[in-house]
Amino acid sequence: MATPASSRILVATLVVVGTFGAAARASAGYGPDTVDLVGFAPPESVAAQRGREVALRFDLGARFELALQVNNAFTAQNRQAMARAEARIAAIPGVRKVVGPGGLLALGVDGAGRVWSGPLLAGGSDDDANELARQRLIRRSDAIGWFLSRDGTEIRLLIDADNLPQVRGAIEAAAASSGLVLLSGGVPATPLWPRPDREPRPFAPWLPFLLLALVMLPSTLAAALWSRPTTARALFAALAIGVAAAAPAMLAPVAPLRRAAVGAGLGAAILFLVTVFIVRAVGRRRPGTQWETVRVRAPLIILLPSIALLGVVAASWRGLFLGTQLWRETSVFFVDVRGDLEQPVVMREIRRLTDFLRAEPGVAHAWSIADLFFAVPVAGEEVAGIPSALPVIQAILARARDDSAVRLGLGADHREALIGVRLDEESGVDRLTVLQHLEDYLVQDHRPALLRVDLSDRRTAPATRALGRGILASDARERVLRICARSGRNLNPDEAGAIDRAMRRSALVPTVDPAKLKGEIAQEVSDFVEDVAVAESHVGLPRPTDRQRLANALFVQPFDASVADVLDPLRVLWGRRLSRAALDGRAGELQRRLIGLRRRHNARINFNDVLYGAELPTEGVLSEEVRHATLEAMGPIVGMPVARHSPGAFLLDAVPVGGAPSDRALSAAWLPRMGIGILLSAALTALLLAAVGGFAALRWWPVALCFGAALVVVPAIAAVPIGALTIAALSGALAGGATFAVAFAPGRRDW
Numbered sequence: 001m002a003t004p005a006s007s008r009i010l011v012a013t014l015v016v017v018g019t020f021g022a023a024a025r026a027s028a029g030y031g032p033d034t035v036d037l038v039g040f041a042p043p044e045s046v047a048a049q050r051g052r053e054v055a056l057r058f059d060l061g062a063r064f065e066l067a068l069q070v071n072n073a074f075t076a077q078n079r080q081a082m083a084r085a086e087a088r089i090a091a092i093p094g095v096r097k098v099v100g101p102g103g104l105l106a107l108g109v110d111g112a113g114r115v116w117s118g119p120l121l122a123g124g125s126d127d128d129a130n131e132l133a134r135q136r137l138i139r140r141s142d143a144i145g146w147f148l149s150r151d152g153t154e155i156r157l158l159i160d161a162d163n164l165p166q167v168r169g170a171i172e173a174a175a176a177s178s179g180l181v182l183l184s185g186g187v188p189a190t191p192l193w194p195r196p197d198r199e200p201r202p203f204a205p206w207l208p209f210l211l212l213a214l215v216m217l218p219s220t221l222a223a224a225l226w227s228r229p230t231t232a233r234a235l236f237a238a239l240a241i242g243v244a245a246a247a248p249a250m251l252a253p254v255a256p257l258r259r260a261a262v263g264a265g266l267g268a269a270i271l272f273l274v275t276v277f278i279v280r281a282v283g284r285r286r287p288g289t290q291w292e293t294v295r296v297r298a299p300l301i302i303l304l305p306s307i308a309l310l311g312v313v314a315a316s317w318r319g320l321f322l323g324t325q326l327w328r329e330t331s332v333f334f335v336d337v338r339g340d341l342e343q344p345v346v347m348r349e350i351r352r353l354t355d356f357l358r359a360e361p362g363v364a365h366a367w368s369i370a371d372l373f374f375a376v377p378v379a380g381e382e383v384a385g386i387p388s389a390l391p392v393i394q395a396i397l398a399r400a401r402d403d404s405a406v407r408l409g410l411g412a413d414h415r416e417a418l419i420g421v422r423l424d425e426e427s428g429v430d431r432l433t434v435l436q437h438l439e440d441y442l443v444q445d446h447r448p449a450l451l452r453v454d455l456s457d458r459r460t461a462p463a464t465r466a467l468g469r470g471i472l473a474s475d476a477r478e479r480v481l482r483i484c485a486r487s488g489r490n491l492n493p494d495e496a497g498a499i500d501r502a503m504r505r506s507a508l509v510p511t512v513d514p515a516k517l518k519g520e521i522a523q524e525v526s527d528f529v530e531d532v533a534v535a536e537s538h539v540g541l542p543r544p545t546d547r548q549r550l551a552n553a554l555f556v557q558p559f560d561a562s563v564a565d566v567l568d569p570l571r572v573l574w575g576r577r578l579s580r581a582a583l584d585g586r587a588g589e590l591q592r593r594l595i596g597l598r599r600r601h602n603a604r605i606n607f608n609d610v611l612y613g614a615e616l617p618t619e620g621v622l623s624e625e626v627r628h629a630t631l632e633a634m635g636p637i638v639g640m641p642v643a644r645h646s647p648g649a650f651l652l653d654a655v656p657v658g659g660a661p662s663d664r665a666l667s668a669a670w671l672p673r674m675g676i677g678i679l680l681s682a683a684l685t686a687l688l689l690a691a692v693g694g695f696a697a698l699r700w701w702p703v704a705l706c707f708g709a710a711l712v713v714v715p716a717i718a719a720v721p722i723g724a725l726t727i728a729a730l731s732g733a734l735a736g737g738a739t740f741a742v743a744f745a746p747g748r749r750d751w
Contacts, residue, residue, distance in 0.1 A: 040326055041194075041662035042253035042669040051657040054336045057411065058418060060193040062096075064164055065332070066157045067190075068175055069183040073101075073152040074134040076125035081179035082155060083121075088174035089159060094167040097160040101147040103404030106136060107372075107396060111379040115399040138621060139375040139384075142405045145367030145420045155180070158408070164189055194327040194659040202328045208728035212245060212264055213271060215732025216739065219707075220272050223743035224279040234276050236688045237742040240681075240704075242269035244734040247681035248727050251673040253666065264728075268735045297746060298699040306706035313709040316716040317675065322667035323432050323721030333431075333658030335419040335438070341369065342394050342414050343650050345450045345639030347386050348632070350419065352475065353654060356441055357421050359482045362429025368419040369410045372400060374628070380596060382603065385628035388637050423660070431660045432667070432721060442654055449649040450639035456560050456595075468638040473507035476633035480610065480626050487622045491614060498613030506606040506633040510559045510598070517601050522551040524597050528590055532574075546573055554590075559598050566591045599634065606630045667721075674727075678708070678734065685738050689745055697745035704741030707733040 041048035055061045068085070070078055083102035090098040104120035120136055120143070123129040137143055138150060147156050161167055172187045223229065229237055243250075246265030249257045298306075335353065339346050351370035358366045373386045376396055387393055397414055400406045409418045423431050453460060453468050460468075477500050484491055491499070505511060525547055533541055541547075553569040554561075567587040574583060607627050610616070617623050642649050685704050689697040711733045715722050722730075 040254050040256060040324075041665045044253075045665035045669065046655055047657055047661040047665040050336055050655045051662060054334065054418070054657050055193055057416065058408070059097075059160065062160050062162050063192040064159050064161060064189045065192050066159060066171065066175075067188045068155040068157065068180060070153060070155055071181050071183060072130075073148055073155050074130050074137065075181075076123070076130060078155070078180055079121040079123070079133060081181075085175050085178035085180055086157060088178055089157065089171055092167055092170045092174060094163060095159055095161050095171070098157055099146075099159075099404050099408060100157040101137075101143060101155065101404065103402070103407075104137075104140065104143050104147075105400060105403040107376045107400055107403075109376065109378040109392060109396065113392065113395070115395045117399050117402075136375065139624075140405065141365075141371035141374070142367040142369065142409060142420075145365050145371075145422060146405050146408055150365075153183075158192060190329050190331065192330070192332055194330050194662050202326060203725065208260075208725060209264060209267060211725060211728045212268065212732040212735070215729050216241070216245070216268060216271070216736040219736030219739040220275045223272070223739045224275045227743035228279075229276060229743050233692065233742065233747070234273060236692060237739060238269040238273050240685045240688050240738040240742045241272050241735045242266060243684050244681045244704075244738040245269075245731045247677040247734055248674045248731050249670075249677070250680075251677045253669040253673060257670075261731075264731055268731075272739060297696055298703050302703055303699060306702040306709075309706050309709045309713060310702055313713050313716060316713070319719045320671065320712060320716040321432075321719065321721055322671050322674075322727075323430060323723055324663055324667050324670070324727075325723040326666070327659030327663050328431075330659030331423045331425055333421050333423075333656060333660040335421065335654050336416065336657050337368075337419060337652060337654045338416045339652040340415065340650050341410070341417055342390060342397065343450075343452065344386055344388050344390065344393060344637060345452045346650050346652055347373070347393065349447055349450060349639060349652055350417065351386065352479070353441070353446065354419055355479055355482045356445070357419065357438065358486050360434055360437055362424055362427045362431065362434045363421055364424035364427075365422045366419060367409075369406065369417045372396070372403075372406060374625070381631075382600060383624050383627040383631060385632065419654075421660075430721060432664055435656060435660050435664045438656055446652075446654060447639065447641040448653065449642050449644040449646060449651050451642045451646060451649050453638050453640050454636055455638060456636040458560065458562070464640070468640060469507040469635070471640065472633045472635060472638050473504045476503040476506070476629045479629045483622065483625045483629070484614075484616070489616065489622065495614040499610055502606060502609040502613055503630070503633050505609065506602075506630055507635070510602050510634075511605045511609075512598075512601060513605065517598070518551070518555050520597055520601055521555050521594070522548065524593060525551040525554065525590075528593060532586060542573055549573075554594060559595075559602075561591065561594070563588050563591045566594070599631075602634060603627075603631050606634065681734065681738075685741060688742055692742065693745050693747040697747065700741040700745040704737040705734070707737035707740075 041051065043049075066089075072078060073082075082100060086098045086100040086102045089095060101121065105117045106120040106122075107115060107117050109115050120140070121133060123133050134152065137148060144150055146158070148154065159171070168187070168189065171189075175187055176182060223237065227233075242265035244265075245268035246261040249261035250265070252258050252261065335357075337350055337353075341347060341350070347370050350368050354366050354368040354370060357363055360366075370386060373393075373396065374384050377384050378387060378392065387396075397406075397410070401412075409420065411417065421434075423434065453464060455465050455468050480499050480503070481491065481496065529542060529547055542550075550569050550573050554566065557565050563584070564587075567584065570583060570587050570590065574586070578586065607630055610626055610630050611618050611623060616626060639650075644651060682701075682705055686698065686701050689701055689704075708730050711726070711730050712722065714720070715726070
């Protein structure tokens, strides 16, 4: 049978429920609901606005990454089984799409400038074929980033599914039956795009609420047992507890967190009232048990340390920062880049940004569309890389449109692309630190506007040429140092200095071996004369002395000799046998061949200077990357950083999007609102204490706040980020402090 006191407690509970229910409705209507493609990111943030566009354009909203552990992904059996696994998983009801390494293409450019393609994973089954497949794959850093680990022990498939738990069993069965040599029966899956509202989550949805309840429970029990509050005081305490529990998130920048805060506050208030009700019921059933009602002024031994602790926290609050880690299950984020991606200078700047990210501590791998070109050999070039000619890039990208990695990271109009960043969870580096370094780079070192300058054009001003060659030398040095660091090659100061000197020579001064260059030009002239004789149906060839005279005349010409310079010696050789138009055409052809010959000759010398000067290996991927960096340092084109409004400038806009950027945007927007929420809660607690007992009760106010202050003082001083679970514990600590203050404060009358 309910007593009048118990009935009043139930009435108080209903009042609290109604109050927080109204707050929940108000919170739901305050601002847009952001449980969409950008997760919990603040809707007004750049990460949310740009992220929503990226997720829609690249179809990332419901995409998961499946990790298949294998013994060796490069064996013929596993290479053939990859395609079968993709097909069988794609046939599962509930799976809309599967993207994997089976769709990778091998590309190349022949001597006529035509681009050829074929399956990248094709080949025989012997050891040589397996090694060849491995070499092709490790040259595709974009393929490694999307689909494979560099050591070949993990294959990744990207699937689109709205309900992953429902199809997980069928996916595991399909993978096991495909012929892949799996090392584990399970298939771990993580969301590629941040959606904290779906599985798998970083923690169970009920865990923050449980943590809040456990932190405030000791205070609640103490207040119920020794304070034995009256109905009015219990109602006051419940209101203070509910607002204090909701304070850290009640003004959060996204609606789902505000609703969670209201729910947490309601739950904390009800927990207190239910505890009081149970204690009263037990006490009435055991009449022999007597509890003393405690109502005292806050002792100085508690009050003074509380005030000191609050002062320390107030002074160090600016050092506190959040790292909510709501997306810690999403180890991949992206940098969305927009610009004319067919331009060589723009593509090279994308690669420069990718190289920076690869060298960052805490980054396991970074990749972009620029990595495709390192695996595309071009006839006549000793090493592969980003071509200097716009038509060659356009042809390669057009032929690569069916490549699975290219489809994932490049827009169909070649105006937008993704740089992928895979975080190393075992490095111990916080992902927000990686984001901070990236943002610093984008502000300080990124070149958002580039002017294409051809250093071989004689119309280019000398000062512009000098500046452009300096940029080429600096970029090449930076790139080689990052390549070496990424490859584990630690350079001492002398070796780094040798690279710097070699790059400056490569960019500024053409280096030749006169005897070798003269012989190479003579051989090129002989080949050219024979080609012309066949094309023009000449009966005989020019005499050897005439050919040698032509070679000698061409040898003494500068590296940037024009068509007119080449035309005069040719006119002496063929002036009567070819028309003026035909002679002009042949002069242009020979001039292009000589430019390529001199460039290759100079490059070989520069390659040796860099590789031997820094004691780098002369074979392998590291050597090829260094060779291409050296080749680019020689020109002929350079991207000059200019103002965004400069005529003819190519713009490149880069913005981080995805899990970690959304986390950073939420953390940055949430912290000041958290401070305001805690201040409002503290103000309400002060008002309730004043209503209970005036100034004597207000002496408990610092004690009400010191519980939460004790939880954040160390992170604030040490600048250690606090996560979502720490915020839940902070809510419990603030609620516990409010419990003590309102329940034990002396009153003017018996509330």
